[in-house]
Amino acid sequence: MSPVHHYKRAEKRFVARLLRFFSAIGDFLARFFGAIAGFFRQQVTVMLVPHSERNIFNFRISAFSMVVVIFLLVCMVLTFILYSTRFTGVSDLLTDKTQVLEQRDADLEVIRDQISDLLNTSRVFEESLHSTLDSLGLEKSNAEKKDWTSGAVGDDVAELAAMKGLLQDSLEYFDQIAKMLQAQQSLIVELPTIWPLRDVRGYVTSYFGPTTHPFTKHWYLHKGIDIAYSRGTKVVSTADGKVIEKAFDANGYGNYIVIKHKYGFYTRYAHMDKVYVKEGQNVQQGEVIGTLGNTGLSTGPHLHYEVRIGSQVVDPQRYLDFNSSKDF
Numbered sequence: 651m652s653p654v655h656h657y658k659r660a661e662k663r664f665v666a667r668l669l670r671f672f673s674a675i676g677d678f679l680a681r682f683f684g685a686i687a688g689f690f691r692q693q694v695t696v697m698l699v700p701h702s703e704r705n706i707f708n709f710r711i712s713a714f715s716m717v718v719v720i721f722l723l724v725c726m727v728l729t730f731i732l733y734s735t736r737f738t739g740v741s742d743l744l745t746d747k748t749q750v751l752e753q754r755d756a757d758l759e760v761i762r763d764q765i766s767d768l769l770n771t772s773r774v775f776e777e778s779l780h781s782t783l784d785s786l787g788l789e790k791s792n793a794e795k796k797d798w799t800s801g802a803v804g805d806d807v808a809e810l811a812a813m814k815g816l817l818q819d820s821l822e823y824f825d826q827i828a829k830m831l832q833a834q835q836s837l838i839v840e841l842p843t844i845w846p847l848r849d850v851r852g853y854v855t856s857y858f859g860p861t862t863h864p865f866t867k868h869w870y871l872h873k874g875i876d877i878a879y880s881r882g883t884k885v886v887s888t889a890d891g892k893v894i895e896k897a898f899d900a901n902g903y904g905n906y907i908v909i910k911h912k913y914g915f916y917t918r919y920a921h922m923d924k925v926y927v928k929e930g931q932n933v934q935q936g937e938v939i940g941t942l943g944n945t946g947l948s949t950g951p952h953l954h955y956e957v958r959i960g961s962q963v964v965d966p967q968r969y970l971d972f973n974s975s976k977d978f
């Protein structure tokens with residue numbers, strides 16, 4: 651046998667083996683896919699057997715449909731599990747939020763209580779303010795009463811707004827009250843409202859009004875009050891004013907001065923020992939104008955103090971009582 655011949659035979663054997671190999675693989679694959687196709691083509695009968703006497707329920711289904719149905723079921727179950735997990739998270743979050751909201755609600759309730767208290771206090775304040783304004787004659791005609799009945803949150807807000815308005819109005823009222831008090835303060839200084847002796851009360855030996863004269867023993871009108879005390883006691887002006895008369899009357903007032911005040915008031919200080927002021931001099935309330943004495947028609951050291959409005963003599967104590975805060 652020639653080497654070439656030998657080679658050809660070997661080649662033929664190899665090719666034949668190779669072909670057998672591939673055909674075997676082809677057979678295998680054909681059988682494999684055939685089996686799968688056969689499986690999918692297979693018909694399955696699903697039978698539901700109830701425990702009662704009712705009819706058996708069955709239906710036929712191909713294996714392929716069965717696989718698809720099982721796949722879909724698995725997908726549904728997985729989806730359900732996934733969503734329920736997420737829902738649990740959402741639910742926890744919701745619980746937290748609900749707790750926060752409940753806390754807020756409780757806080758809001760406390761705040762509403764506080765607002766209610768504040769509004770009640772404000773109402774008391776408003777009533778007090780109105781009565782004060784009434785007594786001072788400052789009540790404004792357009793000051794309408796607010797309705798303070800408490801209700802919903804919207805009402806609370808409206809009431810708070812009303813309260814703000816009230817407080818703003820109050821500022822105006824207090825401004826007026828302050829001005830009035832200032833005016834009264836200056837009125838107190840301008841009217842003869844203080845005791846005419848410095849630091850001592852003395853003894854009132856004769857009041858204003860009809861009485862018997864110490865010398866003639868006849869009834870007459872005593873035009874002032876007599877305050878007895880030791881000679882040299884300081885006499886003060888009972889209001890701001892100007893000295894318009896300074897004289898000596900041996901048969902009556904002795905050393906005396908007359909001071910003119912605002913609003914038509916005049917005061918006279920008589921029987922003085924010494925006089926420290928001159929005619930035309932401006933004096934202030936409480937300023938020392940001289941000393942108590944026994945000059946003129948007098949039975950002992952005393953100050954005769956008179957108050958006049960225009961030409962009309964009035965009881966000095968009406969004005970002295972007005973400012974009785976000073977204790978001797």
Ligand SMILES: [Zn+2]
Nearest residue numbers: 874875876954
């Ligand atoms: Zn007198």
